[in-house]
Amino acid sequence: MTSEHHIASAFDRDLEAVQALVVRMGGMVEAAILDAAQALDARDEDLAEEVRRRDAAIDALEQQINEESARLIALRSPTASDLRVVLAVMKIAGNLERVGDYAKNMAKRGHVLAQIPAIEGSGGAIRRMARTVEAMLRDAIDAFIARDAALAAEVRARDLDVDQMYNALFREFLTYMLEDPRSITACMHLHFIAKNVERMGDHATSIAEQVIYLVEGHLPQDARPKTDSVQPPGKA
Amino acid sequence: MNIVTKPEQSLDSMTQKISARGVQVHYGATHALKDVSVDIAGNTVTAFIGPSGCGKSTFLRCLNRMNDTIPSCRVQGTITLDGENIYDPGVDPVQLRARVGMVFQKPNPFPKPIFDNVAYGPKIHGLARDKAELAEIVEGSLRRAALWNEVKDRLAEPGTGLSGGQQQRLCIARAIATSPEVLLMDEPCSALDPIATAQVEELIDELRSQFSVVIVTHSMQQAARVSQKTAFFHLGQLVEYGETGEIFTTPRDPRTESYITGRIG
């Protein structure tokens, strides 16, 4: 009685199409993250400029996904799992667009940072953080494609690492700024960049949560693991 | 990127299969249709929606001159099929109905064998030279109606012995047996259960590649699912006509919006 496919094959095609858009957007955003981090580390102004340019395409894709989802809801009246797919797709696209914006911001700041003396090791640290976040994003999108709730839960747990990396960087930049006031400008920019990457991790976690909603029908019940330094003093 | 539901920007450049201009219909003293002008494109599914008594079925029946059978009905205006006016005195309604087929609300197969049901149209229009060709036409029509596999072993059984959904697909097969250019459907799924409805809608989507389909439906959701263009009728007038996705997301006329969101009857 149950089947993988709807009797109306056009419905299947529409759903697959909109999900394919999300996957494509995810790929573009992953590339943006890695390239922005690379540009920062290598002080490559041209690469940074390209990342900024490519963000327009990411925004356009988000708009397209929203329009297609609206059409799907209006024309197909999806229910049950079909409805959750469409809602999840819209949320995921929104998250991806924000991540894309953070990557653009990173590239902008990277452009500025290239003009002033570098802080040693900072580029590498941020790059490592970026790679972790990019892996989280990739796994979240894979979990979405495969409808894998276990993988999504695991992605969620990795946000803890990202937070810890951010905390470490925060303390490091503080130390630098205290030692050498000339480095304050660079450290401020780097701090904002690190914050952005930490926010990217939060968004990837959000995407993973949407995957769990899609598969299980509800958002995860337990609170997200959090260790950013906004916690009151006394907690690590 | 293959998005089937993407607005077909090439729609306007497609050949207009049927053009109606200034169509007025009177039933005795009642003015049922007021000044309707619309273009039906080829290889498209066009849906007519609207509340009860709005004139959509009346207009549909004008397209194959079925209103001729009602004595008190008067039709004015022009309706052209491929450029020829179908209300021209020289046009034979019998021949017209071989080019413009019709499927009705309640499945109405003849109480004859399934084969004879589908073969009737080709027989009376002399479309088959011999028995073998007739059998080919029947098989082809039943295949295109997605019914062949279910009935190929019982072509001699009466058409009335099938289930509701199968009967309606048989009626569709019967209508397409004369190779019409346009297929008119008057609420074809209203007597069917949801699964049979979905099967018929899928069939309509497949038929789109060979015919123009015009479907009258009182279910907006069906119009949304099945059609590429939608026309909204209200109180005998054509209120809005446009691409289905736009009508259901951003309709231009407030009356259309009220009907679609369920704010008027």
Add this chain to the structure above:
Amino acid sequence: MTISNLRRRHRNEALLKGFGLAAVSTAILMLALLFGSLIATGWQAFTQTHIRIEVPIAAERIKPDNVFGSNWRGVMQDAAAAMLPDADAATRKSLGQIVSNGAQFMVRDAVLADPALIGGSLTITVPTSDPYDQLNKGLIDRATPAQNRRLNDAEIALFDALVAEGRVGKRPNWALLANADSRFPELAGLRGALVGSFYALLTCFAISFPLGIGAAIYLEEFAPKNRWSDFIEVNINNLAAVPSVVFGLLALAVFLGWFGMPRSAPFVGGLTLALMTLPTIIIATRAALKAVPPSIREAALGLGASRQQVVFHHVLPLAMPGIMTGTIIGLAQALGETAPLLLIGMNAFITSAPGTPFDAATALPTQIFIWADSPERGFVSRTSAAILVLLAFLVAMNAIAIFLRNRFERRW
């Protein structure tokens, strides 16, 4: 709703049921009375008293060149007399009267079939004449005074003597159906009437069926719905209610008077019956055509069938069971019509079955009418028997109609 309301409703319902039961019971009682009286008077006619008699075929009685025209009467008289060899003249005469007048022709036909019998003797069982048939069936009361009786004591004694010899017995009366009409009840049969009725019904069917269906199809499918067609419809309904004797007068004046058709012919009878059956068939056909759902017509029209094709390919075949039922009922009515046939003279006394529909003949109902008027005692029971035969045909035809209707009833 109060309790008394409910009680009143129940009481009314019980009253209604009671009325219905009483009405049905009365109807059944009447029917039982009718059948009862018919069977009581008529059952005797289904048997006929026969007597076994040895008939010497004396060669001198037979004309060699005209066996047919020989004095068979004399042969029969001799044979009858020979039953009591020492009878006097009066007794011989009585003996001769015991045997039916038609017995001589039975002997003649036997000899014609087998000429070897000439010179020999033939033992044959022949019907007795009507008075003795009545006597044997106990319908002549022996207690009535002799001058009021049909047979006097001597004749009765003679017959009893023959009965004692074992010559007499009752046999099924096949003559009732096999013979044509006759003056003599023991020889009278319904064959002429049956054939006449058959020809009349055949003519009636051949004319009224196509005309009736054609008219109904035209009125129902093709005629424009205006004042004229309403007028015609009203008139057809009225025609169905016109007394049948009026049609008889019409036939007399027009068919026999103007057109000079042969009198008493089943063909003319059939024409008259056709006029009467036509409204019935038209009305029944129209009802059957109306009962075909419009969705079938629409489906056929939508495929591009012309009006004619819709009617003849789809509507008519589906309406046929209803049409057949109406036709059979109409014909059953026509079978029993008497007044118009009387007026065109189908109550003549005709002793042979008609060879063609244009020969003079009677019909079943008119034959009953004739027999009812005949003086011989034997016709009393035969009239009732003939009525039973007519009723049997009517019941059979109606049963066929009901069978057809049930068999071909469609559920849409």
